[in-house]
Amino acid sequence: xxxxxxxxxxxxxxxxxxxxxxxxxxxxxxxxxxxxxxxxxxxxxxxxxxxxxxxxxxxxxxxxxxxxxxxxxxxxxxxxxxxxxxxxxxxxxxxxxxxxxxxxxxxxxxxxxxxxxxxxxxxxxxxxxxxxxxxxxxxxxxxxxxxxxxxxxxxxxxxxxxxxxxxxxxxxxxxxxxxxxxxxxxxxxxxxxxxxxxxxxxxxxxxxxxxxxxxxxxxxxxxxxxxxxxxxxxxxxxxxxxxxxxxxxxxxxxxxxxxxxxxxxxxxxxxxxxxxxxxxxxxxxxxxxxxxxxxxxxxxxxxxxxxxxxxxxxxxxxxxxxxxx
Amino acid sequence: xxxxxxxxxxxxxxxxxxxxxxxxxxxxxxxxxxxxxxxxxxxxxxxxxxxxxxxxxxxxxxxxxxxxxxxxxxxxxxxxxxxxxxxxxxxxxxxxxxxxxxxxxxxxxxxxxxxxxxxxxxxxxxxxxxxxxxxxxxxxxxxxxxxxxxxxxxxxxxxxxxxxxxxxxxxxxxxxxxxxxxxxxxxxxxxxxxxxxxxxxxxxxxxxxxxxxxxxxxxxxxxxxxxxxxxxxxxxxxxxxxxxxxxxxxxxxxxxxxxxxxxxxxxxxxxxxxxxxxxxxxxxxxxxxxxxxxxxxxxxxxxxxxxxxxxxxxxxxxxxxxxxxxxxxxxxxxxxxxxxxxxxxxxxxxxxxxxxxxxxxxxxxxxxxxxxxxxxxxxxxxxxxxxxxxxxxxxxxxxxxxxxxxxxxxxxxxxxxxxxxxxxxxxxxxxxxxxxxxxxxxxxxxxxxxxxxxxxxxxxxxxxxxxxxxxxxxxxxxxxxxxxxxxxxxxxxxxxxxxxxxxxxxxxxxxxxxxxxxxxxxxxxxxxxxxxxxxxxxxx
Numbered sequence: 001x002x003x004x005x006x007x008x009x010x011x012x013x014x015x016x017x018x019x020x021x022x023x024x025x026x027x028x029x030x031x032x033x034x035x036x037x038x039x040x041x042x043x044x045x046x047x048x049x050x051x052x053x054x055x056x057x058x059x060x061x062x063x064x065x066x067x068x069x070x071x072x073x074x075x076x077x078x079x080x081x082x083x084x085x086x087x088x089x090x091x092x093x094x095x096x097x098x099x100x101x102x103x104x105x106x107x108x109x110x111x112x113x114x115x116x117x118x119x120x121x122x123x124x125x126x127x128x129x130x131x132x133x134x135x136x137x138x139x140x141x142x143x144x145x146x147x148x149x150x151x152x153x154x155x156x157x158x159x160x161x162x163x164x165x166x167x168x169x170x171x172x173x174x175x176x177x178x179x180x181x182x183x184x185x186x187x188x189x190x191x192x193x194x195x196x197x198x199x200x201x202x203x204x205x206x207x208x209x210x211x212x213x214x215x216x217x218x219x220x221x222x223x224x225x226x227x228x229x230x231x232x233x234x235x236x237x238x239x240x241x242x243x244x245x246x247x248x249x250x251x252x253x254x255x256x257x258x259x260x261x262x263x264x265x266x267x268x269x270x271x272x273x274x275x276x277x278x279x280x281x282x283x284x285x286x287x288x289x290x291x292x293x294x295x296x297x298x299x300x301x302x303x304x305x306x307x308x309x310x311x312x313x314x315x316x317x318x319x320x321x322x323x324x325x
Numbered sequence: 326x327x328x329x330x331x332x333x334x335x336x337x338x339x340x341x342x343x344x345x346x347x348x349x350x351x352x353x354x355x356x357x358x359x360x361x362x363x364x365x366x367x368x369x370x371x372x373x374x375x376x377x378x379x380x381x382x383x384x385x386x387x388x389x390x391x392x393x394x395x396x397x398x399x400x401x402x403x404x405x406x407x408x409x410x411x412x413x414x415x416x417x418x419x420x421x422x423x424x425x426x427x428x429x430x431x432x433x434x435x436x437x438x439x440x441x442x443x444x445x446x447x448x449x450x451x452x453x454x455x456x457x458x459x460x461x462x463x464x465x466x467x468x469x470x471x472x473x474x475x476x477x478x479x480x481x482x483x484x485x486x487x488x489x490x491x492x493x494x495x496x497x498x499x500x501x502x503x504x505x506x507x508x509x510x511x512x513x514x515x516x517x518x519x520x521x522x523x524x525x526x527x528x529x530x531x532x533x534x535x536x537x538x539x540x541x542x543x544x545x546x547x548x549x550x551x552x553x554x555x556x557x558x559x560x561x562x563x564x565x566x567x568x569x570x571x572x573x574x575x576x577x578x579x580x581x582x583x584x585x586x587x588x589x590x591x592x593x594x595x596x597x598x599x600x601x602x603x604x605x606x607x608x609x610x611x612x613x614x615x616x617x618x619x620x621x622x623x624x625x626x627x628x629x630x631x632x633x634x635x636x637x638x639x640x641x642x643x644x645x646x647x648x649x650x651x652x653x654x655x656x657x658x659x660x661x662x663x664x665x666x667x668x669x670x671x672x673x674x675x676x677x678x679x680x681x682x683x684x685x686x687x688x689x690x691x692x693x694x695x696x697x698x699x700x701x702x703x704x705x706x707x708x709x710x711x712x713x714x715x716x717x718x719x720x721x722x723x724x725x726x727x728x729x730x731x732x733x734x735x736x737x738x739x740x741x742x743x744x745x746x747x748x749x750x751x752x753x754x755x756x757x758x759x760x761x762x763x764x765x766x767x768x769x770x771x772x773x774x775x776x777x778x779x780x781x782x783x784x785x786x787x788x789x790x791x792x793x794x795x796x797x798x799x800x801x802x803x804x805x806x807x808x809x810x811x812x813x814x815x816x817x818x819x820x821x822x823x824x825x826x827x828x829x830x831x832x833x834x835x836x837x838x839x840x841x842x843x844x845x846x847x848x849x850x851x852x853x854x855x856x857x858x859x860x861x862x863x864x865x
Binding site for chain 1: 368443514561572745761780
């Protein structure tokens with residue numbers, strides 16, 4: 001296990017460094033942030049002075065070396081736009097994204113698993129086929145369109161739920177979260193559903209395939225022969241055995257849900273990290289973009305690791321293999 | 326949470342007929358198209374920040390809807406000689422912490438402006454003319470300038486005043502110099518963002534500033550002027566246009582700025598909503614390369630830059646059917662432009678005195694032939710595609726019109742962050758862009774877009790085409806030293822006419838900015854495109 005962890009760590013550091021170089025020079029090449037940020041009324045002398053203050057007048061490699069020097073001391077720089085530490089800025093947006101991803105994940109499991117198991121159980125009947133056809137929509141409809149449609153139906157026409165923004169928040173463990181307040185939760189339902197739709201379809205398909213396969217296994221036949229009820233077979237024996245691929249996929253999807261909920265957060269004006277990222281790209285706020293993507297790499301590494309650990313809990317055989325290496 | 330989902334089709338059908346939600350009388354929710362990057366009034370000199378600070382931190386001078394100056398913290402002002410302006414300040418104003426407002430607060434504010442840490446765009450643009458202050462009594466402020474400076478009152482409308490006393494500074498002891506005021510204690514930008522330093526004289530107090538989420542303002546109970554109509558204002562950054570309009574229709578906000586053109590018909594048709602629109606101070610123009618030979622994006626001219634020939638420039642201008650662009654692409658929500666500032670604003674010609682160039686394709690072809698290009702030439706038109714209303718579509722229309730007269734035109738469209746860097750690097754032979762006259766008068770576009778590029782004088786900062794006309798520069802310079810309003814206005818008009826008759830730049834149209842709101846409230850459109858909560862009122 002230790003060797004495995006160390007190897008993982010070395011790979012991660014390499015990915016982080018590569019990411020830093022690519023993103024830094026990529027954003028550098030797009031354009032000069034001052035051209036976007038400074039007031040059009042500023043005189044050429046003021047523009048030059050601001051460039052010097054931010055160090056933009058230096059050659060790219062010098063700017064990069066300075067950035068790396070600071071990064072090694074744990075300072076990823078200050079946002080050009082907000083004047084705050086990039087990491088602090090990202091962390092201040094993080095709770096909103098995390099809670100949205102958590103609710104989205106809950107929705108995708110709560111919708112996807114029952115539908116998938118049922119579709120697998122009734123694979124050759126119309127119910128199973130209807131669910132599978134329906135899941136194609138979940139895959140193919142673009143996120144922003146689904147978001148707008150949900151707003152139109154539930155906020156504009158029915159007026160059951162608020163259209164955009166974030167509701168009331170309560171302080172939990174030093175983070176402002178809205179998932180624990182009734183008003184706040186209302187604001188989360190539509191964006192979380194939008195986020196969950198694609199994942200729910202994915203989970204439905206995985207659960208169906210798993211269930212179909214599991215139903216042909218000997219232990220199911222044996223259970224049936226023993227007279228165990230169909231409900232118990234599905235909910236206890238089958239469900240337990242189909243969860244591993246679902247958790248693998250959801251783990252990966254959770255990462256993308258946290259890091260790249262850009263479209264959903266933009267449509268719903270949700271003040272999360274995705275919105276921060278897109279705003280930062282539009283204003284060429286390089287420290288925030290670089291810090292964000294580095295943080296994304298770290299999140300993915302962390303999630304993959306957690307998924308590995310969960311495997312071992314769900315399937316004793318995985319633990320043996322892990323220790324053997 | 327209300328359990329909504331399973332109420333049946335009947336309810337769905339009923340609910341489709343939109344219920345009228347009563348406007349709770351004292352709260353106002355506004356959906357903004359862009360967000361302030363900070364709550365610090367001096368951190369970032371850009372529209373959304375300047376708009377936000379006006380509710381909390383007032384300036385000495387105010388602008389009305391047409392950007393004409395009016396009294397605010399200063400009751401009156403006048404030049405007392407060539408180098409000095411006197412401002413007579415109100416005596417009944419208190420900051421929200423109870424400390425009285427006086428001239429020393431102004432000096433303290435001007436001292437802070439050049440030194441705001443990490444600021445991406447300082448307000449020094451508007452304070453650099455100040456050479457010294459004199460305070461004969463606490464409510465009289467005399468400002469020294471280097472020579473006559475007619476724009477000083479305008480510039481005093483651009484920055485909000487913060488309190489010296491609230492920050493533990495004895496204003497009378499400040500030793501002002503344009504290069505710095507010594508070591509004074511200033512609030513940090515962060516202190517404005519967490520509202521602890523949000524101590525101003527404005528109609529609202531800032532209750533919270535949550536980036537990306539909301540800004541909450543509450544009425545200032547001790548405001549010196551007429552109290553705001555709203556107890557509580559929530560400003561929501563709804564940056565995508567579709568959801569912003571949806572939020573208005575759903576009743577989640579009371580007013581939105583910049584609803585997209587394609588939604589205006591639907592909003593107008595809804596009797597529970599109101600749409601207002603007014604001409605803005607922003608002109609959309611095409612700038613031409615007057616300097617480089619050969620010009621980077623011109624083809625088939627054997628290395629000559631045809632844009633240096635006035636006949637070619639005139640041909641390109643009259644080849645454009647501005648009325649068609651306004652009608653078809655801008656949906657009628659724009660006004661064809663004959664110069665760089667719309668009629669009615671200071672220094673612009675009266676309606677009809679300098680009309681837009683009339684469309685005349687035949688004459689354009691004849692001019693091209695006369696200039697030696699009977700078969701035209703090739704050019705690429707640079708344009709942003711996400712900065713101005715329908716910018717790329719307008720460029721496409723212009724390209725077709727130019728191609729019609731034989732100037733084969735391609736489009737090079739890019740996102741704003743790329744476009745402006747390339748523009749400033751003089752990569753384009755012709756480019757479309759816009760200019761909003763921050764000061765609301767003609768010297769702003771002339772100085773930035775058409776005055777000869779001169780780093781030391783601060784002229785021609787956005788003149789990427791490097792147009793240069795010394796005669797016009799002289800008239801403009803004279804205008805900038807003429808304090809008498811009527812004389813200055815005439816000089817500005819003269820300078821503008823000189824540039825337009827030289828076809829220095831091709832003005833296309835003035836943007837018209839719309840606001841949409843519930844029918845129960847009203848807002849007067851503003852040329853500066855600001856959405857100011859204290860100007861929103863209940864409908865009559």
